[in-house]
Amino acid sequence: MGNTDTLTHLIEQPLNNQLATPLLYVVKGGDTLSQIITSHYAIRYNDPRYKMALASVLHFNDSIYDPNEIRVGQLIRLMPLPEHSAMASCPVPEDFYKEKRAPATTRHRLEPTGNYVERFKRHIPTLPKEQDAFWALAWMHENYGLLSTAVGAGFNTWGGLTAQANNAFIAEVKTLYNHYQRGALSKSQYDYRRRLALKKYSQKIGPFEKMLFKGKTANEAIRISRTKSIPATATIDNQLDRLKRMARYATRGGIILTAAGVGMGCYDIGQASTRQQKNEVFVETFGSTAASIGTGALLTLYFVGTPTGWVTALTLGIGAAALSLGAGKGSAFIYDRFYHKHDLVKLIGIDQLCK
Amino acid sequence: MQITGEDLATVFFTVMIAGVLWMPTTWLLLSIFTPKKLLEKYFKEPHFSLAETILMARFPGFLIRTGIFAWLALRPSLDKKRNIKNVKAYMPRWYELALKSFMIGVIMTMTLFFGLMAILLLIPPESSS
Numbered sequence: 277m278g279n280t281d282t283l284t285h286l287i288e289q290p291l292n293n294q295l296a297t298p299l300l301y302v303v304k305g306g307d308t309l310s311q312i313i314t315s316h317y318a319i320r321y322n323d324p325r326y327k328m329a330l331a332s333v334l335h336f337n338d339s340i341y342d343p344n345e346i347r348v349g350q351l352i353r354l355m356p357l358p359e360h361s362a363m364a365s366c367p368v369p370e371d372f373y374k375e376k377r378a379p380a381t382t383r384h385r386l387e388p389t390g391n392y393v394e395r396f397k398r399h400i401p402t403l404p405k406e407q408d409a410f411w412a413l414a415w416m417h418e419n420y421g422l423l424s425t426a427v428g429a430g431f432n433t434w435g436g437l438t439a440q441a442n443n444a445f446i447a448e449v450k451t452l453y454n455h456y457q458r459g460a461l462s463k464s465q466y467d468y469r470r471r472l473a474l475k476k477y478s479q480k481i482g483p484f485e486k487m488l489f490k491g492k493t494a495n496e497a498i499r500i501s502r503t504k505s506i507p508a509t510a511t512i513d514n515q516l517d518r519l520k521r522m523a524r525y526a527t528r529g530g531i532i533l534t535a536a537g538v539g540m541g542c543y544d545i546g547q548a549s550t551r552q553q554k555n556e557v558f559v560e561t562f563g564s565t566a567a568s569i570g571t572g573a574l575l576t577l578y579f580v581g582t583p584t585g586w587v588t589a590l591t592l593g594i595g596a597a598a599l600s601l602g603a604g605k606g607s608a609f610i611y612d613r614f615y616h617k618h619d620l621v622k623l624i625g626i627d628q629l630c631k
Numbered sequence: 632m633q634i635t636g637e638d639l640a641t642v643f644f645t646v647m648i649a650g651v652l653w654m655p656t657t658w659l660l661l662s663i664f665t666p667k668k669l670l671e672k673y674f675k676e677p678h679f680s681l682a683e684t685i686l687m688a689r690f691p692g693f694l695i696r697t698g699i700f701a702w703l704a705l706r707p708s709l710d711k712k713r714n715i716k717n718v719k720a721y722m723p724r725w726y727e728l729a730l731k732s733f734m735i736g737v738i739m740t741m742t743l744f745f746g747l748m749a750i751l752l753l754i755p756p757e758s759s760s
Contacts, residue, residue, distance in 0.1 A: 444680035520685065559644065566650040570741040573658060573734070576698025581712040603748070607647060610751045614640035624648070 303350040309333065309343045316354050325357075332357055338549035443519050445477035449498055450512045474498060489515070538565060545621060546630040554621045556608045563607025568600040636754050643747040650740045657733050661726075662690070662697040669700065669721040678713045701734040 301312060310321050313329045320326065334340055336353045346352070449470050456466035474494045489497040499511050541561030548554040575592065611620075621627045674684060674696065687696040702709055703718045704727055710716050719727050 447680065559647070562647055562651050566647050566654070566740075566744060569654045569658075570650060570737055570744065572694075573654065573698055573701075573737045574741060576695050577702050577709075579695055580699050580702050580709050603744075606748050606752060607643075610640055610643060610748065614636040614751060615644065620644060620648075 448473045542630040559611040560604040560608040564600040564604030567603030662693045701730040
């Protein structure tokens, strides 16, 4: 926490510098880093404070690999320079270039060396009231893989439980009632078949029955309405509509989660400071996407025979989410071990796309 | 010629990237261009429940419907539960071939993907380079 405290101190302390707030600068044609430093901080190249300013710029801008290579349109974060700070005694380290270019054997994502506080510290907002929200988002970002797996498993299971194939048992009660009304079934036949359909439904969704019907059993919730003001099957229709809505939300949740996962991967590729990191994030994202699409297509075999029981829904849900996460991690591990010399991100051009 | 871990990794990443590019695109196209004749014949009760016909009528549910038809085109003996017989008679030849190719392609891609992943993860560290 020492580093974080220092940095927070740096940001919050009153600044003697002419610029008291951070600034984002867009690199224009003909700009050099020394020119930018000179014009922004009023520190010339031969000034003893120049190294301090350069160190600050490099510290707060992971996207700068080489001070001599900045691109037109690149965003540079220019932070205030306090007169007395740890940064002042922190010139550009000699091994800066080596470090930024990252040795291929370094494992960033699979064997994290620090916690997320360390990684996100340079993005801390300057306003104290924004900092709590920032840390909450940073935590979510850091734990997205785990969160998305848990939430993904939840969505998959929820989708499985509310799947329309299961709801067919409830729809059957309505059909049975219509047959009974037409005289095709006697009262006892109708009661027996109704109980049977709802019993099958209860068996399929198991312990989640009361959760889906707001504390009631399916037998209690799926009733023929005796009120004359509404159709007899209105309650069943309402329940079916509710379950259909839930299935739709679960499906959309799954899609949003997948899209968010790809978006998060793209963001990570754009933000990663080294080629190694970019490639690991890329193969992790692509690996988990390939696994989830492929297994999704193969799992349709299961739907050739219906419907889904709660044990199966849970198993499929957790299994699919875990497989996707595992495939992503496995892909990153394989890249790290066998393929770190190759720059897949550059080859495909995804780096520029994500930026 | 000795096959190295790097060679296998090349195949692994090629399969992975190609899979992410072709699988969702083909699946989506096959779902959009599902023959009307096939849908009119089988995409109704009793082959699909009423609720399933609502859920699988549009994106993303129709991907499951396409998957079901693809499996039935590939293995007609799977028709027992849904009683969807001779599915090939209700689709043009090109669509039948595309459905079969899609499912075989997915099976091959996933077999290669997970197979190579297992092999690469099991290679002892000293022989990784």
